[in-house]
Amino acid sequence: xxxxxxxxxxxxxxxxxxxxxxxxxxxxxxxxxxxxxxxxxxxxxxxxxxxxxxxxxxxxxxxxxxxxxxxxxxxxxxxxxxxxxxxxxxxxxxxxxxxxxxxxxxxxxxxxxxxxxxx
Amino acid sequence: xxxxxxxxxxxxxxxxxxxxxxxxxxxxxxxxxxxxxxxxxxxxxxxxxxxxxxxxxxxxxxxxxxxxxxxxxxxxxxxxxxxxxxxxxxxxxxxxxxxxxxxxxxxxxxxxxxxxxxxxxxxxxxxxxxxxxxxxxxxxxxxxxxxxxxxxxxxxxxxxxxxxxxxxxxxxxxxxxxxxxxxxxxxxxxxxxxxxxxxxxxxxxxxxxxxxxxxxxxxxxxxxxxxxxxxxxxxxxxxxxxxxxxxxxxxxxxxxxxxxxxxxxxxxxxxxxxxxxxxxxxxxxxxxxxxxxxxxxxxxxxxxxxxxxxxxxxxxxxxxxxxxxxxxxxxxxxxxxxxxxxxxxxxxxxxxxxxxxxxxxxxxxxxxxxxxxxxxxxxxxxxxxxxxxxxxxxxxxxxxxxxxxxxxxxxxxxxxxxxxxxxxxxxxxxxxxxxxxxxxxxxxxxxxxxxxxxxxxxxxxxxxxxxxxxxxxxxxxxxxxxxxxxxxx
Numbered sequence: 001x002x003x004x005x006x007x008x009x010x011x012x013x014x015x016x017x018x019x020x021x022x023x024x025x026x027x028x029x030x031x032x033x034x035x036x037x038x039x040x041x042x043x044x045x046x047x048x049x050x051x052x053x054x055x056x057x058x059x060x061x062x063x064x065x066x067x068x069x070x071x072x073x074x075x076x077x078x079x080x081x082x083x084x085x086x087x088x089x090x091x092x093x094x095x096x097x098x099x100x101x102x103x104x105x106x107x108x109x110x111x112x113x114x115x116x117x118x119x
Numbered sequence: 120x121x122x123x124x125x126x127x128x129x130x131x132x133x134x135x136x137x138x139x140x141x142x143x144x145x146x147x148x149x150x151x152x153x154x155x156x157x158x159x160x161x162x163x164x165x166x167x168x169x170x171x172x173x174x175x176x177x178x179x180x181x182x183x184x185x186x187x188x189x190x191x192x193x194x195x196x197x198x199x200x201x202x203x204x205x206x207x208x209x210x211x212x213x214x215x216x217x218x219x220x221x222x223x224x225x226x227x228x229x230x231x232x233x234x235x236x237x238x239x240x241x242x243x244x245x246x247x248x249x250x251x252x253x254x255x256x257x258x259x260x261x262x263x264x265x266x267x268x269x270x271x272x273x274x275x276x277x278x279x280x281x282x283x284x285x286x287x288x289x290x291x292x293x294x295x296x297x298x299x300x301x302x303x304x305x306x307x308x309x310x311x312x313x314x315x316x317x318x319x320x321x322x323x324x325x326x327x328x329x330x331x332x333x334x335x336x337x338x339x340x341x342x343x344x345x346x347x348x349x350x351x352x353x354x355x356x357x358x359x360x361x362x363x364x365x366x367x368x369x370x371x372x373x374x375x376x377x378x379x380x381x382x383x384x385x386x387x388x389x390x391x392x393x394x395x396x397x398x399x400x401x402x403x404x405x406x407x408x409x410x411x412x413x414x415x416x417x418x419x420x421x422x423x424x425x426x427x428x429x430x431x432x433x434x435x436x437x438x439x440x441x442x443x444x445x446x447x448x449x450x451x452x453x454x455x456x457x458x459x460x461x462x463x464x465x466x467x468x469x470x471x472x473x474x475x476x477x478x479x480x481x482x483x484x485x486x487x488x489x490x491x492x493x494x495x496x497x498x499x500x501x502x503x504x505x506x507x508x509x510x511x512x513x514x515x516x517x518x519x520x521x522x523x524x525x526x527x528x529x530x531x532x533x534x535x536x537x538x539x540x541x542x543x544x545x546x547x548x549x550x551x552x553x554x555x556x557x558x559x560x561x562x563x564x565x566x567x568x569x570x571x572x573x574x575x576x577x578x579x580x581x582x583x584x585x586x587x588x589x590x591x592x593x594x595x596x597x598x599x600x601x602x603x604x605x606x607x608x
Contacts, residue, residue: 017292024285030277037284044291051299077298080247084291087254091284094261098280101265101273114274 354459475550
């Protein structure tokens, strides 16, 4: 069980990343693909957080006497994740607004049917 | 002396000031991008002589690297920011008249943000910061591809967005893995410690970084979005996407491969990939009837050539690659700008509908012809010395593989010549005879084209004007220890 204890976050994160990639590659519906992008983003964010996580660690603030820096989680990945979340929101919002436009033009969200541009 | 931070801060601030100007002074908004880029261009050119002697390192927040976010204004960064500002300025002048319909103020905001992102990518010394600026560039280009809101634009923007977002996620995973190993995000610090890590633990992040950045740089299996996006965007945006966005992607790939990893073992693979990119791009371009799709595929071919030259990784090779990058940026921007008004006047993107344009729009056609000849590599245009340098660099290595590959690249150039001459022939020697009415592009569109033509010819005749800068930029790429020493002090 100690293996699971120390790696469970990574397993979860890469599980989410793979699920997200699977949805993006396999699904035909644009909304589902966008959901896949969201899942992928979440997986990446979870991964970044777990990179900086210290087991039973606390926030890196000297709030109580007796807390040493060895019991604190790394703050840098959290700052990265905040930024990454904001970027992810922007991408998802843009994707959804494009989906509305796509539906207005083609009357469908099925990406297999939206094929005017070819090589 | 003011600091290079202004190269990012001024366009960013002005971009977000545009919505304020729409409230009370609408006439000025279309001039704001031009004003910001004039500032960037002058400022980059003023900084250039100084950074050629010593790179300027800017710390933000009062900490020394590796604990702060830093900007590295070395020869590479300032060279790229000058190119971005120059082409961006010319295209923004062109857009004064070209962009009339739609949400004009949003166009200008996004346009300025795109160029801010590009400038940020080339100047930053922090890999997460690079990711953020890259996203600024990507998100504004997704939106700009869909600017016309027509069927083709929306479809291409959706495809571009999905592929770009997956690429960015891979890039972020790669950054996370590197941070997990080294506990730093500073590229110089990372480069300094990378030798202590085992090869296998570096391989995965490197592959993720190259794949993630390769989507934007349009390296071969990752470039399915490019022809759609570049052909359905407004022509001024196509010029920027082809001339700047993919070059910035290539810069990031080169920075990762050369500076962070110092990876010499992957270079052969990259050069194979590059030649594949080149041949695929040129062959697809050959079979196109749509002029903008043809130009977009030709961009893929050129990206292949630039990547090949960078992957030679000798001083000549990298100089040649950067020279080719400069010549592609100028020529492809010129081609898209000229094609933009020809398409506008003809009402169609088919090459067969552009027949006889040489008589109707003589100046625009001449500009297109010069751009095409330069891209093919005919003297006395800028494409000739740059291609010549690459061929010479490949031959100088005396490695059989590289010599075979440069032979294939020359085959690609022949194909390139074939399809560009076909268009030039259609412009001048086809179509109905007689005296068609002249209907030239407006003067604000001709001015940037004229400046681009001038640059292409002048630098083509005196390549010495730029080779010194390109040489020191190549040195910065190749001597990573010096980069580390400069940044960490």
